[in-house]
Amino acid sequence: MADDIRRNMALFPIGIVMKLTDLTARQIRYYEQHELIIPARTGGNQRLFSFNDVERLLEIKSLIEKGVNIAGIKQVMNPVSKESEEATVLSEQSEVKRRELSDAQLHRLLKQQVLENRPGRASMIQGQLSRFYNKK
DNA sequence: GTTCTCACA
């Protein structure tokens, strides 16, 4: 599992992440405040992002582009601390399956929502999303 | 030169 270590290893500063994700520093920090990402910190209190963080930001970005707000994204990207993140990798497959399943359903739901709720933006998507996590 | 936090025309 040395791969997970590399994947979660904090490497680049916010500047690099900005280019990698096309997000502004403001947005990246904003998402961090909402615990969508949990970058490591250097001694100088500077953020260090891992590949995982970048991937999460890309997911967040795609969701934002589809009209999902922070509240909605939080339900999809249930915040995971660095520790529990590793624990998730080692945990049972049932957890993994549930995650993949809900992701697939999520895509279908998002497409549906985006088409129907076009003008007014995602509004009732939050309640819909939460149901998937209870329903498996 | 960069990033950080905080605050707001």
Place this chain on the structure above:
DNA sequence: TGTGAGCA
């Protein structure tokens, strides 16, 4: 969310 201030 953008942007500028004042530090580190």
